[in-house]
Amino acid sequence: MPGIRDRVAVVGMGCTRFGELFHWSDQDLMVESCYAALEDAKMDLKEIKAAWLGIQGAETGYSGCKLARALKTDYIPVTRVENYCATGIEAFRNASYAVAAGIYDIALACGVEKLKDTGAAGVTQMGGEGQFGSWVWAPVIAPARFALAATRYFHTYGLTPQEGKRMLAMIAVKNHHNGSLNPRAHFQREITIDQAVNAPMIAWPLGLFDCCGVSDGSAAAIITTPEIAKRIRDDYLLVKGFGVCADGGTFGVIPSDYDYVHIEAIVRSGKMAYEEAGIKNPRKEIDVAEVHDCFTITEAVICEDLGFTQRGRYKQDIEAGTFNIEGEIAVNSDGGLKCFGHPVGATGLRMVFESWLQLRGQAGARQIKNARIGISQNYGGLPGGGISGMVIVGARD
Amino acid sequence: MAGITSYGAYVPLWRLSREAIMKGVRGEKAIRNYDEDSTTMAVAAAIDCLKGQKREAVDAVFFATTTSPYKEKQMSTTIAAACDLRRDITTCDFTSSLRSATSAIKAALDAIKAGSAKEVLVAAADCRIGAPGTEFEQNFGDGAAALLISDKDVVASIDAWHSISNEAHDYWRLDDDTFVRSWEDRFVFNAVYYDIVTQNVTALLKKTNLAPKDFARVIITAPSPRVLSDIPKKLGIDPKAQMQNPLYDIMGNTGAAYGLMLLVAALEEAKAGDKILLNNYGNGSDSLAITVTDKIAKKVEGRRGLKTHLASKKIIDDYRIYLQWRGLLTFEATPTPPGGFISASALYRDRSQIYPLHGRKCKSCNNIHFPPQRVCPTCKAKDQYEDWRLSDRKGTLFTFAADYLCQRREAPRVTAIVDFEGGGRMATIMTDRVLDEIKIGMPLEMSFRKLATQDGFHNYFWKSIPLRG
Structure with a gap:
């Protein structure tokens, strides 16, 4: 099979500001991101032949109508997709495959989430995950799930809680710095190591600054064939590879030898995407790495899983500045989930939006020099049981 | 002769310092955690009692309490399920009286005598609440005990019995009362309690041709520590040599479970040939004459009973925590609303994983998984498993x-x-943990608890606790 490499192109993207957008509904957010994408591609809505909407939501039953009703699309197929926190990538992947299959010449992928209408400070329990009707699974909030990995990471690599928390704080400080350079980010303030280490506890050992923003937002992309892309603009991007892996494990039924310091679905999705894109040395070849830093520990584990550093070596690399904007491989140059925010369904497309800006030299104060290859990687679920979704895009040769 | 073939007990980890309730008051009382109730404590005592016993041999479960979590729903079924007992057994709840535990023992003995059961598990547990500021609040403790009643290889035989039924309002609760009520204590002690207990013990002695001095231990379930100085005189026993320590200072009066808990404490110290007199009070009185056999030394090893449970404790010195655990002090809603809902059909379908905590062992690769899976997560074999109790x-x-x-x-x-x-x-x-003491690699065990009360259900499941004792 030929795979996806160089078979579809991105010709326009839109992304709202992320944050506590109490004045905007999900309809406002979708209209903003999709119209921005259409304007970017100098395209009219009626040129879109099919659309995919990524929204996780607190419940199911949304359907494609949510997007159709917002945009008033004209009886085209619109499909709602949902795959935990990898929902945004999933919308992008479905639209890409439809174009690559030759069924539609132009497709829209939109991701949106409206988290700030719940009245809760954190994320309320999302439907589906590990909940039996008998409710023997008392809800375990997302920070606690990933805190299990943090506790075990410290233990495995011989870090005291203080050393471990300091390593995590460096991730938060880096991402807050990057967020301060991004006018769309939810959080645009720098923080210090001490602030992060001493922040209120959310789920030991993760404090407030170890947790990503709970935000509203939307992002959208227009996908077409390279032939059509050439007629629209010179600086389109090409999709190089996808990797999506579902892990069958969940609380309790993860095989007993699971180590809690790596996530197999991420390792496998990385291999899958690298192979399709022809990437042999990720640390050298990738310029823009947007990865799923739902919590600081997740960024550390992902960087090891995706081969940006070796197992247990994340601490040395973050201390050396490897993952800074000017470092060897910039990780979360737009502030990541930590500071850009995490409106679940929109996040994957927001990550692709960073590649869209960086690979076209449009990233302003946070521009990475000579950026040619960007990855976007989402992970949803819990360590050892979830979905990893990844896409690699490249600048046109 | 029928009697007790095994015993077990449970005292919650937590003790409320009485000083926290009122300055100048001494001692502590055992208090259940917020996720415990009479049913969960009974399960813990029953499992202690069933150590080394054949669970499949139990023919009946009798549960005695005045604090059943349901008005309409049997809890002996829950206890039997959590203990992984057979389903073709008799279950019955003995409720509404502080005397219910000895009534259950009487019913067990009668069943064994009649031949309708060979082994009966009697579990008693209680967690009564005294109104804030009252003597009851100082006195009441929480706990449970369980006895296995049979006529084979008894560690203590129950030789004689005398009961009196007495209609009086001494201590009671209306069906919607939170706190225990009582009439003036001078009436309760002088007109009712002393009279009934002495009549009852006298009748038992007459029936057995025994004298007060024949008993190595006399167990009295005193409704108040204030009666303890008068009772020995009235019964003609030596308060130092014969009276069972009532454990008021370190545990409190544990209601319907109290008599059985004190009996377990007495059995832990007893030697072969000892005679024990147990008087249990509540809407009348039950008196039992018990003889310890030579099986006591070997047959009940490894139980935590009263001794180990009492020694394993954490002190709470903040009265507000106690009030919160009892639901008497409430806080604003949680910052993160709990998810999930409870479904009766799902509870029923999943009962073998919920109550006895059955996982599955894969017959193909021998790996064990919880919750049960159709397809083995390790080797992918489909439907090749056996139940595995965790x-x-x-x-x-x-x-x-x-x-x-x-x-x-x-x-x-x-x-x-x-x-x-x-x-x-x-x-x-x-649960039952102190955050600073949690370390990777620490030993843990499982404890049956209440996850939540929601949607009209008490939702029970197992939690982990640091290994006790």
Whole structure:
């Protein structure tokens, strides 16, 4: 099979500001991101032949109508997709495959989430995950799930809680710095190591600054064939590879030898995407790495899983500045989930939006020099049981 | 002669310092955690009692309490399910009286005598609440005991019995009362209590041709520590040599479970040939004459009973925590609303994983998983498994998290990944823990608890706890 490499192109993207957008509904957010994408591609809505909407939501039953009703699309197929926190990538992947299959010449992928209408400070329990009707699974909030990995990471690599928390704080400080350079980010303030280490506890050992923003937002992309892309603009991007892996494990039924310091679905999705894109040395070849830093520990584990550093070596690399904007491989140059925010369904497309800006030299104060290859990687679920979704895009040769 | 073939007990980990309730008051009382109730404590005592016993041999479960969590729904069925007993057994709840535990023993003995059962498990548990500021609040403790009643290889035979039924309002609760009521104590002690107890004990002595001095131990379930100085005189016994320590200072009066708990305490100290007199009070009185046999030394080894449970404790010196655990002091709603809902059909379908905590062992690769899976997560074999009980297996802590966004009386909620001895791993909530003492690799065990009361259900499940004793 030929795979996806160089078979579809991105010709326009839109992304709202992320944050506590109490004045905007999900309809406002979708209209903003999709119209921005259409304007970017100098395209009219009626040129879109099919659309995919990524929204996780607190419940199911949304359907494609949510997007159709917002945009008033004209009886085209619109499909709602949902795959935990990898929902945004999933919308992008479905639209890409439809174009690559030759069924539609132009497709829209939109991701949106409206988290700030719940009245809760954190994320309320999302439907589906590990909940039996008998409710023997008392809800375990997302920070606690990933805190299990943090506790075990410290233990495995011989870090005291203080050393471990300091390593995590460096991730938060880096991402807050990057967020301060991004006018769309939810959080645009720098923080210090001490602030992060001493922040209120959310789920030991993760404090407030170890947790990503709970935000509203939307992002959208227009996908077409390279032939059509050439007629629209010179600086389109090409999709190089996808990797999506579902892990069958969940609380309790993860095989007993699971180590809690790596996530197999991420390792496998990385291999899958690298192979399709022809990437042999990720640390050298990738310029823009947007990865799923739902919590600081997740960024550390992902960087090891995706081969940006070796197992247990994340601490040395973050201390050396490897993952800074000017470092060897910039990780979360737009502030990541930590500071850009995490409106679940929109996040994957927001990550692709960073590649869209960086690979076209449009990233302003946070521009990475000579950026040619960007990855976007989402992970949803819990360590050892979830979905990893990844896409690699490249600048046109 | 029928009698007791095994015993067990349970005292919650937590003790409320009485000083926390009122300055100048001494001692402590055993208090259940917020996720415990009479049913969960009865399960803990029953499992202690069933150590080394054949669970499949139990023919009946009788549960005695005045604090059943349901008005309409039997809890002996829940206890039987959590203990992984057979389903073709008799279950019955003995409720509404402080005398219910001895009534249950009487029914057990009668069943054995009549031949309708060979082994009966009697579990008694209580967690009564005294109104804040009252003597009851000082006196009441929480706990449970369980006895296995049979006529084979008894460690103590129950030789004689005398009962009196007495209609009086001494202590009571209306069906919607939270706190125990009583009439003036001078009436209760002088006109009712002393009279009934002495009449009853005298009748038992007459029936057995025994004298007060023949008993190595006399157990009295005193409704108040204030009667303890008068009772020995009235019964003609030596308060120092014969009276069973009432454990008021370190445990409190544990209601319907009190008599059986004190009996377990007496049996722990007893030697072959000792005679024990147990008087249990409540809407009348039951008196039992018990003789300890030579099986006592060997047959009941390894039980935690009263001694180990009383020694394993954590002190609460903040009265507000106690009020919160009893639901007498409430906080604003949680910052993160709890998800999930409870479904009766799902509870029924999943009962073997919920109550006895059955996981599955894959016959193809021998790996153990919880919750039960159709397809083995390790070797992918389909439908090749056998049930594997995890509730009585010890484990160690692999990793943990402590969530501060949960409901406040629980904060922080500790999620603990437990690796079981013999295989299997489970994500649990860890309860009865002190945060600073949690360490990867620490030994854990499982404890039957109430996860939540929601949607009209008490939702029971197993949690992990640091190994006790």
